[in-house]
Amino acid sequence: MTADSYESAEKVMDQVEVLLCWRFPATLFTAAPRLRWVQSMGAGVEDILAAPELPRDITITRVVDQFGGPIAEYVFAELLARVRRLEALREAQRRRGWIDIESETLGGKTIGVAGLGSIGKEIVRKAQAFDMKVHGLSRTLEAASLVDQHFTPGSWPAFVSGLDFLVLTLPLTRETEGVVDLDILKAMPRQALLVNVGRGRLVVEPDLILALTTGEIAGAILDVFSEEPLPPDNSLWQLPGVTVTPHISGPSTVEGVGAFFLRNLERYLRGHGLMGIADRHRGY
Amino acid sequence: MTADSYESAEKVMDQVEVLLCWRFPATLFTAAPRLRWVQSMGAGVEDILAAPELPRDITITRVVDQFGGPIAEYVFAELLARVRRLEALREAQRRRGWIDIESETLGGKTIGVAGLGSIGKEIVRKAQAFDMKVHGLSRTLEAASLVDQHFTPGSWPAFVSGLDFLVLTLPLTRETEGVVDLDILKAMPRQALLVNVGRGRLVVEPDLILALTTGEIAGAILDVFSEEPLPPDNSLWQLPGVTVTPHISGPSTVEGVGAFFLRNLERYLRGHGLMGIADRHRGY
Numbered sequence: 001m002t003a004d005s006y007e008s009a010e011k012v013m014d015q016v017e018v019l020l021c022w023r024f025p026a027t028l029f030t031a032a033p034r035l036r037w038v039q040s041m042g043a044g045v046e047d048i049l050a051a052p053e054l055p056r057d058i059t060i061t062r063v064v065d066q067f068g069g070p071i072a073e074y075v076f077a078e079l080l081a082r083v084r085r086l087e088a089l090r091e092a093q094r095r096r097g098w099i100d101i102e103s104e105t106l107g108g109k110t111i112g113v114a115g116l117g118s119i120g121k122e123i124v125r126k127a128q129a130f131d132m133k134v135h136g137l138s139r140t141l142e143a144a145s146l147v148d149q150h151f152t153p154g155s156w157p158a159f160v161s162g163l164d165f166l167v168l169t170l171p172l173t174r175e176t177e178g179v180v181d182l183d184i185l186k187a188m189p190r191q192a193l194l195v196n197v198g199r200g201r202l203v204v205e206p207d208l209i210l211a212l213t214t215g216e217i218a219g220a221i222l223d224v225f226s227e228e229p230l231p232p233d234n235s236l237w238q239l240p241g242v243t244v245t246p247h248i249s250g251p252s253t254v255e256g257v258g259a260f261f262l263r264n265l266e267r268y269l270r271g272h273g274l275m276g277i278a279d280r281h282r283g284y
Numbered sequence: 285m286t287a288d289s290y291e292s293a294e295k296v297m298d299q300v301e302v303l304l305c306w307r308f309p310a311t312l313f314t315a316a317p318r319l320r321w322v323q324s325m326g327a328g329v330e331d332i333l334a335a336p337e338l339p340r341d342i343t344i345t346r347v348v349d350q351f352g353g354p355i356a357e358y359v360f361a362e363l364l365a366r367v368r369r370l371e372a373l374r375e376a377q378r379r380r381g382w383i384d385i386e387s388e389t390l391g392g393k394t395i396g397v398a399g400l401g402s403i404g405k406e407i408v409r410k411a412q413a414f415d416m417k418v419h420g421l422s423r424t425l426e427a428a429s430l431v432d433q434h435f436t437p438g439s440w441p442a443f444v445s446g447l448d449f450l451v452l453t454l455p456l457t458r459e460t461e462g463v464v465d466l467d468i469l470k471a472m473p474r475q476a477l478l479v480n481v482g483r484g485r486l487v488v489e490p491d492l493i494l495a496l497t498t499g500e501i502a503g504a505i506l507d508v509f510s511e512e513p514l515p516p517d518n519s520l521w522q523l524p525g526v527t528v529t530p531h532i533s534g535p536s537t538v539e540g541v542g543a544f545f546l547r548n549l550e551r552y553l554r555g556h557g558l559m560g561i562a563d564r565h566r567g568y
Contacts, residue, residue: 101532131353248387
């Protein structure tokens with residue numbers, strides 16, 4: 001069964017055992033006595049996990065291992081555009097100006113990747129191909145050997161203090177919400193850039209705006225925000241040094257998500273363990 | 285001794301044994317009876333090698349292994365900007381528009397690298413980190429194992445026929461001058477892009493303009509041109525789908541070139557073989 005509105009979904013919820021959904025109102029879960037498994041179309045399931053209506057015996061799965069490539073491409077597209085000064089080059093072309101535009105290289109710079117799941121690992125891999133120094137922060141030591149220097153969540157200030165670029169790929173949980181606040185932004189070098197491809201609420205947005213305005217950091221590349229769509233009157237739209245994109249870093253293609261769901265459905269029907277099971281306690 | 289003009293150089297040429305130079309008039313070589321070694325500040329030495337005044341017993345060296353990283357960054361900065369549609373995203377930001385901008389990924393696309401020297405190899409390495417299919421063309425089989433499919437100069441049409449992106453890193457020689465002509469451009473898929481970070485005269489520029497105008501290829505990213513600076517009335521400046529940059533892909537930094545020269549000078553003084561010796565017959 002497919003539903004293209006919440007109203008049409010509501011009418012059939014009493015028959016649903018498996019639900020493939022995106023931004024689905026958790027209130028409808030209470031009208032689904034047969035519901036056993038909810039597959040989100042995205043990588044983040046914080047809304048579903050936070051719903052008090054969610055019965056404890058329902059399995060929630062998120063899409064994993066689909067977003068690493070595209071999100072890492074987003075990060076390097078934007079970082080390369082900055083350091084290689086593509087906007088100045090385009091502007092020179094418009095004026096037919098053959099002028100010397102000094103640029104830097106990513107090679108030799110230090111990138112810090114907060115979150116070393118499938119997305120973070122792809123960013124680490126590409127950063128290494130660009131001969132960057134790679135620092136990483138994660139809850140467990142599972143991926144510590146992939147990076148030049150590893151930090152755990154107790155060491156945020158030390159982690160960010162040596163970075164040219166801080167990239168957030170963390171899930172949104174009780175532990176990570178607002179983890180990047182004014183103290184952390186002040187601990188970053190003043191020439192550093194923040195890149196957020198995780199969730200907007202990882203960052204205390206007013207603190208970020210303050211840090212950008214006062215020059216605590218040089219700029220930000222933001223694909224996610226506390227409120228989405230980013231309201232037209234939010235000052236991030238036009239702060240110098242800030243790139244805003246409309247949550248497009250990891251496109252949930254119909255083909256990609258569909259293929260993931262079908263593989264998981266086959267596992268479900270055969271009674272095998274599902275891929276991407278979210279842990280309510282962990283929060284993702 | 286240093287010279288900041290051809291006139292001041294001319295006055296001391298009779299004492300010079302070792303010459304570090306860039307765009308140096310070969311006529312001055314005839315006034316240098318003691319000249320034994322000329323170190324170019326760049327990667328290309330086609331001008332020096334072509335000078336009839338160049339005595340046969342003078343060694344010419346070019347800078348090698350310095351440009352791979354920066355030039356590969358240029359290639360991926362520009363390719364990512366295209367496929368990830370950064371200009372459309374910047375335009376949306378200026379209008380504060382939270383709109384869905386469909387983009388593609390580099391991952392899965394096929395890149396062809398013509399020339400597998402130190403620059404080409406760096407492009408291959410980064411392309412593999414982006415999960416691209418990598419085809420390569422080179423004179424020898426030395427680097428054939430690095431790419432998914434290897435071609436030699438006799439197979440240009442087959443090489444280009446399956447590409448999304450054709451990147452030229454070749455040196456300019458009698459064999460490579462004008463190698464990308466209308467026939468080769470027509471053999472490329474119509475959605476393909478040409479990227480030239482080698483030398484402008486690898487491409488027959490009027491043929492390229494024709495191919496772009498008639499839609500034989502989708503676009504071009506050009507850092508080098510037959511005539512540099514690119515004249516203001518050249519139509520490449522404003523053809524749709526064409527990116528023009530002022531020969532900045534591989535910045536010859538004073539530090540980088542200086543360090544290379546000093547390492548080579550030490551080898552010269554000790555009588556060791558020099559790095560980057562150009563072969564007159566080969567042409568680079």
